Amino acid sequence: MYKHEIGTNAGRIWQALKETREITLQEIAEKLQLSTEDTALALGWLARENNIFIQKKDGVYWVSDEKEDIMFRFG
Helix, strand or coil: CCHHHHHHHHHHHHHHHHHHCEEEHHHHHHHHCCCHHHHHHHHHHHHHCCCCEEEEECCEEEEECCCCCCCCCCC
16 A cells, blocks of 8 residues: 555544544544555554544544543553
8 A cells, every 4th residue: 555545544534533523443444445454554643643642442443533531540
């Protein structure tokens, strides 16, 4: 896959996040009809630019367009 395609998919994901605010990696892939790999590459692009927040909840990756307030716990 070329950078242009990854960037295009990143833009599509960014627009979808403006509508949903928070969504799982699998849901965004299905919504945009992208493979899991293409979705992950585009999310990586957005994450590298600090445009999204990704967290894992109960084994599922969730993506949001804003960082949530998180209390860090140890143990």
